[in-house]
Amino acid sequence: MQRTRIFFTGVGGQGTLTATKLVSLTALDEGLAVTSGEIHGMAQRGGVVESTVLIGYLSPKITHGEADVLLGFELLETLRALCYLKPGGRLVGNSESLPPLSVATGKAAYPSLESVEAKAKAVASTVLFLPCRTLAQQAGAAQSANTVLLGAACAIKALPFGMEALERSVRKYLKPALAEANLKALELGAKAALR
Amino acid sequence: MPSPLLADTPGETLLLLGNEAIVRGALEGGVGFVSCYPGTPSSEVPDTFFRLSREGDYIFEYSTNEKVALEVGAGAALAGVPTLVTMKHVGVNVAADPLLTLSYITAPGGLVLLSADDPGCHSSQNEQDNRHYARLAGLPCFEPATAQECKDMARDALHLAHRTGQPVLLRTTTRVNHVRGPVKLGNLPAEKARKPFVRNLQQYVPIPAHSRVQHRQLLDRMASIRQEAERSRWNKVSGQGELGVIASGICRCYLSDALFEEGLTGQVKVLDLGFSYPMPDALLLEFVKDLKAVLVLEELDPLVEEHLRALLQRKGVALEVLGKSETLPVWGEYSTDMVRQAIRQAQGRQARGPEHCAPEQGLAMRPPNLCAGCSHRASYFTVREVYGDEALYSSDIGCYTLGLLPPLSAADFLLCMGASISTASGFATASGKTTVAFIGDSTFFHSGITGLINAVYNNHNILVVILDNRTTAMTGHQPHPGVDHTAIGPNERPIEIEPLVRACGVEHVKSLSPLNHKATKKALEEMKALSGPRVLILRDPCVIHERRVNGKPKPQVATVAETTEGCLDVLGSLACPAFLKEGDAVRVDEEMCSGCMYCLQLDKSFKAKKRGA
Numbered sequence: 001m002q003r004t005r006i007f008f009t010g011v012g013g014q015g016t017l018t019a020t021k022l023v024s025l026t027a028l029d030e031g032l033a034v035t036s037g038e039i040h041g042m043a044q045r046g047g048v049v050e051s052t053v054l055i056g057y058l059s060p061k062i063t064h065g066e067a068d069v070l071l072g073f074e075l076l077e078t079l080r081a082l083c084y085l086k087p088g089g090r091l092v093g094n095s096e097s098l099p100p101l102s103v104a105t106g107k108a109a110y111p112s113l114e115s116v117e118a119k120a121k122a123v124a125s126t127v128l129f130l131p132c133r134t135l136a137q138q139a140g141a142a143q144s145a146n147t148v149l150l151g152a153a154c155a156i157k158a159l160p161f162g163m164e165a166l167e168r169s170v171r172k173y174l175k176p177a178l179a180e181a182n183l184k185a186l187e188l189g190a191k192a193a194l195r
Numbered sequence: 196m197p198s199p200l201l202a203d204t205p206g207e208t209l210l211l212l213g214n215e216a217i218v219r220g221a222l223e224g225g226v227g228f229v230s231c232y233p234g235t236p237s238s239e240v241p242d243t244f245f246r247l248s249r250e251g252d253y254i255f256e257y258s259t260n261e262k263v264a265l266e267v268g269a270g271a272a273l274a275g276v277p278t279l280v281t282m283k284h285v286g287v288n289v290a291a292d293p294l295l296t297l298s299y300i301t302a303p304g305g306l307v308l309l310s311a312d313d314p315g316c317h318s319s320q321n322e323q324d325n326r327h328y329a330r331l332a333g334l335p336c337f338e339p340a341t342a343q344e345c346k347d348m349a350r351d352a353l354h355l356a357h358r359t360g361q362p363v364l365l366r367t368t369t370r371v372n373h374v375r376g377p378v379k380l381g382n383l384p385a386e387k388a389r390k391p392f393v394r395n396l397q398q399y400v401p402i403p404a405h406s407r408v409q410h411r412q413l414l415d416r417m418a419s420i421r422q423e424a425e426r427s428r429w430n431k432v433s434g435q436g437e438l439g440v441i442a443s444g445i446c447r448c449y450l451s452d453a454l455f456e457e458g459l460t461g462q463v464k465v466l467d468l469g470f471s472y473p474m475p476d477a478l479l480l481e482f483v484k485d486l487k488a489v490l491v492l493e494e495l496d497p498l499v500e501e502h503l504r505a506l507l508q509r510k511g512v513a514l515e516v517l518g519k520s521e522t523l524p525v526w527g528e529y530s531t532d533m534v535r536q537a538i539r540q541a542q543g544r545q546a547r548g549p550e551h552c553a554p555e556q557g558l559a560m561r562p563p564n565l566c567a568g569c570s571h572r573a574s575y576f577t578v579r580e581v582y583g584d585e586a587l588y589s590s591d592i593g594c595y596t597l598g599l600l601p602p603l604s605a606a607d608f609l610l611c612m613g614a615s616i617s618t619a620s621g622f623a624t625a626s627g628k629t630t631v632a633f634i635g636d637s638t639f640f641h642s643g644i645t646g647l648i649n650a651v652y653n654n655h656n657i658l659v660v661i662l663d664n665r666t667t668a669m670t671g672h673q674p675h676p677g678v679d680h681t682a683i684g685p686n687e688r689p690i691e692i693e694p695l696v697r698a699c700g701v702e703h704v705k706s707l708s709p710l711n712h713k714a715t716k717k718a719l720e721e722m723k724a725l726s727g728p729r730v731l732i733l734r735d736p737c738v739i740h741e742r743r744v745n746g747k748p749k750p751q752v753a754t755v756a757e758t759t760e761g762c763l764d765v766l767g768s769l770a771c772p773a774f775l776k777e778g779d780a781v782r783v784d785e786e787m788c789s790g791c792m793y794c795l796q797l798d799k800s801f802k803a804k805k806r807g808a
Contacts, residue, residue, distance in 0.1 A: 003455075011561065012563075020375075021210075021375065024210055024375055025210055028208070028210045028377055033377075034210070034376065034377065035341070035342075035374060035375070035376045036374070036375035036376065037370060037373060037374050037375065038373045038375070039317055039369070039373065046561070046563060046564045046566070046772060047561055047562060047563035047564075048561050057448075057452045057455075057531075058340070058341065058447075058448035058451045058452055059445070059448035059449050059451075059452045059530075059531050060370055060373075060374040060375075060376070060448070061370055061445075061449070061528070061530055061531065063530040063531065063532045063533075064532070064549070064551045064554070065532075065549065065550050065551025066531070066532065066551075076558060076559065076561070077561070079555050079558065080554075080555060080558055082552060082555065083551050083552050083553060083554040083555070084551070085551065085552075086550070086551065087550055087551065087552075099559075099775070100559050100560065100561040100562075101561075101562075101564055101770060101772055102559050102560065103559050104772070104774060104775045104776060105766055105767060105770055105774070105776055106776040108559035108560075109559065110559065111558070119552075119555070122552065123551070123552045
């Protein structure tokens with residue numbers, strides 16, 4: 001079996017944990033040996049949320065340089081988590097930002113997309129940034145930005161299963177009212193990734 | 196449809212959080228009573244029991260603190276019902292008093308104490324190793340590592356507790372509580388196991404004459420449980436080689452993955468220690484035979500390592516023992532990479548160099564923050580306006596601790612749950628300085644009230660600000676004795692804080708909404724002019740909780756008409772996360788704004804508008 005480590009990073013409230021759970025459930029339904037982990041607690045007050053999905057490992061934790069795939073739901077957090085990515089690993093990230101308080105109050109700077117891209121390219125074999133929130137709005141639900149990212153990651157085969165499996169999971173595990181917008185979000189993410 | 200956690204569908208596989216798996220394991224173990232005080236990383240265990248409590252065949256309660264939870268649970272287990280009591284690691288300190296005697300008198304129905312430790316301090320004030328309590332109190336200890344083991348060990352721990360009467364410690368760590376993995380379900384018991392209470396003064400009433408005997412009995416019981424640990428399926432040997440590794444808890448996962456990555460699977464002799472106390476001495480001695488060296492992997496304190504060293508010395512076995520004394524830390528979490536390095540070192544091989552890019556330095560931090568519209572921000576803002584840097588601020592455990600950072604800067608010291616009032620008392624008395632104590636509503640009921648009674652009794656000169664947001668917000672909005680609604684219905688007899696404070700003997704008490712800036716400021720100025728113990732109750736519901744309960748956002752949002760000096764001042768001093776500085780202009784993010792309308796009271800540049808307009 002192909003062993004894989006996927007690291008998720010985002011900000012509390014972005015649906016990072018929902019995305020993590022969706023990937024885990026899909027992997028389980030595909031018969032893969034999945035383990036997942038999450039660190040939150042204080043993070044639910046707008047702090048950083050980090051989570052993991054591992055296929056074929058027992059440990060739910062990923063340390064520096066161990067992740068095969070990095071999924072970044074927020075640009076600054078993607079840069080912060082870049083050290084978790086294994087050299088030659090793949091990165092799929094949201095190009096849009098959620099400024100932390102120090103940036104919002106004008107006390108700290110926020111990195112440019114170009115600078116993050118350049119740093120990522122020095123480590124990763126694949127670097128893909130997409131405007132997830134914008135694409136999610138096009139799909140009909142701003143909250144489905146996380147699904148846009150999963151669609152993109154799946155399209156470039158960075159997830160351990162195909163698009164059909166992910167679509168099945170969206171129908172099976174998300175609330176029926178949200179399924180259509182999220183299926184559209186998957187599609188827009190995949191299209192943007194393959195463009 | 197009943198929850199899959201309650202369904203009797205043995206053989207089915209569910210993807211469960213470690214904490215949910217513990218719930219299922221307890222149900223499979225026949226649990227009939229559950230009490231708790233919430234605390235990350237344990238909270239999802241009681242929350243899941245609570246969510247299922249209308250369908251499930253067990254009694255559940257949120258208790259006011261961990262000591263009470265354990266005492267209530269002890270009563271249930273004395274009455275013969277298999278019982279689970281849950282809390283985070285520091286909660287066991289609160290419960291330590293009854294715990295150390297409960298293990299003498301026994302709990303015939305069976306009592307399992309879940310202690311969720313937090314190596315790495317992900318959401319805690321310290322990283323104490325609660326395996327010490329197993330040694331201190333005399334508790335058999337299980338340490339699961341996967342979601343499946345969380346389920347199976349919770350069940351086995353309850354069975355052991357029911358069979359022996361000895362309370363059992365189920366010790367998890369954050370990574371285990373929050374692991375998510377496949378769990379194959381077992382059978383739910385057809386009948387509830389019960390043990391009718393039989394009066395026995397010698398057993399259940401620990402007056403000194405009885406306690407002396409009970410201590411000996413405890414030691415005998417633990418000796419017999421040690422025999423069970425010797426042959427437990429949770430303590431298993433695998434692989435072979437000259438190097439042995441003994442691992443407990445989550446380290447067992449890191450070890451398995453590290454051996455795979457080093458290409459050493461099966462080539463190192465491994466002892467998985469899942470039932471980790473009392474230590475299986477015979478098994479340990481058998482395990483180390485013919486080894487050249489043994490490496491011990493355990494997070495936090497070197498309990499297994501030191502026990503092994505003492506055992507080997509006692510038996511005259513000369514063997515190299517590696518662990519904390521060499522390179523592994525007594526703080527923080529281990530990782531697969533750390534275990535790989537330790538194995539390489541034990542084999543005399545070179546350390547692996549870092550292959551990854553260095554962590555980026557100097558990035559804007561993203562500390563957790565009080566939410567937009569959180570009434571605590573308004574409370575802190577006004578207290579600072581009135582007291583400024585003149586006062587020292589004593590803080591407590593809860594969301595409101597997040598007010599510690601500038602610009603609110605509302606915490607100068609913090610000890611533990613419920614300590615803000617008593618610590619402020621001591622500080623004010625010793626220093627003569629103006630001292631303000633902040634405490635949340637749930638924390639006040641937890642253990643703050645005893646400090647207040649003490650402050651009245653000793654006439655301490657402090658202002659206590661009770662930040663009453665009508666819930667236990669930090670750990671996920673659990674109810675407490677003061678709220679109007681529990682999640683399953685109205686609270687028939689909510690306990691009002693103000694009359695309670697008056698009944699404690701506090702003369703100067705006032706309650707109001709902190710979102711009324713002018714009135715709060717006036718009340719604070721009046722309180723400042725007084726002396727002795729005074730209490731200001733600032734009451735406004737948690738915005739997140741309100742949104743979840745009522746499901747509707749407030750109709751208005753704030754907007755900036757014009758960025759003035761005053762507007763920039765408010766941005767800097769209130770620092771609401773809904774504010775955004777774009778170039779020189781201040782803007783309010785409509786999606787983030789809760790509609791509390793507090794900023795409008797501080798400066799005229801903020802205006803109200805209809806949401807979405």
